[in-house]
Amino acid sequence: MKTLKVGLISFAHGHAYSYLNSFLALPEVEIAGIADEVLSRVETVGSTHGIPLYEDYRELLKTDIDAVAICSENVKHAEHVIAAAEAGKHVICEKPLGLSVEEMERMIEACKVNGVQLMTAFPCRYLAAVVNAKQAVDAGEIGDIVAIKGTNRGSMPGQWFVEPHLSGGGALLDHTVHVMDLMNWFTGSKVTEVYAYAATLFHEELKVDDAGMIHVRFASGVFGVLDTSWSRPKSFPTWGDVTMEIVGTKGQLFIDSFAQSNEVFSDAAGKGAWSFWGDNMDHYMVKGFVDALLSGKPVPITGTDGLRSAEVALAGYKSVQCGQPVSI
Amino acid sequence: MRVAIVGCGGLGNVHASSYAEMPGVTVVGVCDIEEEQVRRTADRIGAPAYVSYRDMLEQSGCEVVSIAVQSYLHKQLAIEAAEAGKHVICEKPIALNLADAREMIDTCRKNNVRLFVGHVVRYFPEYAQIKHQLENGTIGRLGVAHTSRIGGHPGHARAWYFDDACSGGVILDLMIHDIDFIRWAGGEVRSVYSQRAASRELDYATATLVFESGAVANLKAQWGYPGPFTTAAELAGSGGVIRTDSSRSASLQIRKTEASASGGPFVEVPQSPGYESPYYIELLDFINSIREGREALVTAEDAYKALEIALAATESARTGKAVMIGQDTRKAESV
Known part of the structure; x- marks a missing residue:
């Protein structure tokens, strides 16, 4: 069996823990090292799994690894991807993927020039409900798509996510990209116009927006709207949601990605909770990445997909400034 | 009377x-x-x-x-x-x-x-409760709200609904319910952006309202929904969330094993019964307002404001631009 040697750069984003576990679950993957400028952040996972640690990611890149997973602060993505x-x-x-179109184009170009593949981590494409919905749409079960309403509501993440010099934006950036990628994927069209509103409404002390509503119009004529707010209070039974309602000419469908959950009422927790039991989307996304590399096929979600989604959020901030739709 | x-x-x-x-x-x-x-x-x-x-x-x-x-x-x-x-x-x-x-x-x-x-939405107990709890501070300051009102296309029974000149379409006829409710709950509206797709099978609109307070709401209305008439709302604030959904509040489910007229294998009738209909409560409030010479829960000026916002949404959907509200600052007057 061919083996893929993988390194991880930065655990600043908590998703790194889940991606690591997904890689570790694959027998064809060897985790060859973890780099993090804050070594204390990764010491436990390093010792638990016997993984070499690097304080400087450039040292990790000098080893014979085949691929890296990058979970650094948004502002560092470009530097790490290009290196x-x-x-x-x-x-x-x-x-x-990045914080400007120009930056993302440089990342994509650097990968192309150096003959390596670039995948954007959009695990929501691997939600079983999303996969089945895509098949239903492609089979024409709801006719042509007319409109989409999505939500990616969440909890305020704190940490570097709310420091604009590290995150590059607030909820509108953080939570536009997942569902916007799904909208791009389902419509097979490109966003041409964006209207957005963003503000700091839930956590007054924040330096970034924590509420966002973003409308898009696609070249195909389809329109969509998405709530990106970190609006789930501490008392809410779960962290947030990923939903998408697609209205078609011959029917409509509704995806509630984390509806596969039990209701748990625990005095110890002090509140009711929705406990998810559905399939692990990160596992299937990571497997998609590994399978593509080992078989020499294109990765399933590209850097361009990452750009097409992030540029909508970036245009959204321009729309917030002028109060009117802006063109892409 | x-x-x-x-x-x-x-x-x-x-x-x-x-x-x-x-x-x-x-x-x-x-x-x-x-x-x-x-x-x-x-x-x-x-x-x-x-x-x-x-x-x-x-x-x-x-x-x-x-x-x-x-x-x-x-x-x-x-x-x-x-x-x-x-x-x-x-x-x-x-x-x-x-x-x-x-x-x-x-x-x-x-x-x-x-x-x-x-x-009439102000008289539906689930919506009245939201307004009450918002005022009580149950969820803190309002941040982001959603409303949804979806059902079959009434034009198939009464053709005048198909004609915007007679009914105003899904925004003026249906979404206006939630426009009035959300303005009641969230206060005056500063701007409206809306998108709409209208045909004889489907009249679908989505509108984002930004309030003077800075809060924001997205309202969805649909004629031609392939399912039962359903209303829902969610208000998220700085200290909590309130949600209502008519599809989850059916307090009575009657299922009969005999075949329905439409040929299905069973008949399913969800209901949410109450002793007094919201329409009765509304009309009684109007009649009592006349008797007692007082304001009703919803005034003619509120209706004017709801129409103003609905027309702005219709215009936004047509032009593709956000429309500012409140150029007319006339104070609400008793009629």
Whole structure:
């Protein structure tokens, strides 16, 4: 069996823990190292799994790994992706891919020039409900798509996510990209116009927006709207949601991605909770990345997909400034 | 109180039934240009039937007229009633343009009669509870809200709904319910952006309202939904979330094993029963407002504001631009 040697750069984004577990579950993957400028963040996972640690990611890139997973702060994605590409490593990068269109184009170009693949981490494409909905739409079960309403509501993440010099934006950036990627994927069309509103409404002390509503119009004429707010209070039974209602000419469908959950009422927790029991989307996304690299096929979600989604959020901030739709 | 009703369609009959059981209220006339329709309603509640609105105004001795006809006829019938000295209770939307709405309000004031508009959502207990809890501070400051109102296309039963010039389409006829509710809950609206797709099968609209407070709401309305009529709302605030969903509040499920008329293997009828219908509570509030000389829970000026926002949404959907609200700063006045 061919083996893929994988390294991870930065655990700043908590998704790194889940991606690591997904890689570890695959017998064809060897985790060859973890780099993090804050070593204390990764010491436990390093010792638990016997993984070599690096304080400087450039040292990790000098090893013979085949690929890296990058979960650094948004503002560092470009530096890390381009360095990995120049070291000849394939890349899976946490979303949002970058903080400007120009930056993301440079990342994509660096990977192309160096003959490595770039995948954007959009695990929602691997939700079983999403996969089945896509098949239903492609089979024409609801006719042509007319409109989409989505939500990616969440809890306020704190940490570097709310520091604009590290995150590059608030809820509108953080939570536009997942469902926007799904909208792009389902419509097969490109967003041409964006209207958005963003504000700090739930946590007054924040330096970034925590509420967002973003409308898009696609070249195909389809329109969509998405709530990106970190609006789930501490008392809410779960962290947030990913929903998408697609209205078609011959029917409609509704995806409630985490509806596969039990209701748990525990005095110890002090509130009711929705406990998810559905399939692990990260596992299937990571497997998709690994399978593509081992078989020499294109990765299932590209850097361009990451750009097409992030550029909508970036245009959204321009719309917030002028109070009117802006063109892409 | 002597009440007459014009329009004996679905809502006219709801009005008739509500007044018929209301203490101290007598239905002294029902009117419709469709003779068979007016006869059915008249027989059902035991009231005189009229096919001429003018005759009913002159002969029935009514003090109040309840208007439940096509939206584009609201203004004409309301003004005739006001000029005949009758109080007016009118179904929503108040009118299809602001000039008509203002003329109705002004004519009623000039003739010293009251004008009420049936924004009934304020009287639905689940929505009233949201308003109450928001005011109590249960969820802190309002941040982001959603509303949804979806059902079959009424145009297939009554073709005038297909014509924007008669009904105003899904925004003016259906979304306006949630526009009034969300303005009641969230305060005055600063701007509206909307997108809409309309055909004979589907009239779908999504509108984002930004409030003067900085809060934001997305309202969705749909005719041509392939499922039962459903309403839902979520209000998220700085200290909590309130949600309501009619599809999850059916307190009674009746399932019968025999085949339905449509040929299905079973019949399923979800219900959410209550002792008094929201329409009854609304009409009683209007009647008591006349009796007691007080404001109702929803005023004619509220109806004007809801229309203003609905028209802005319609314009935004047409032009693709966000529309600013509140150039008209006239203070709400009692009518």
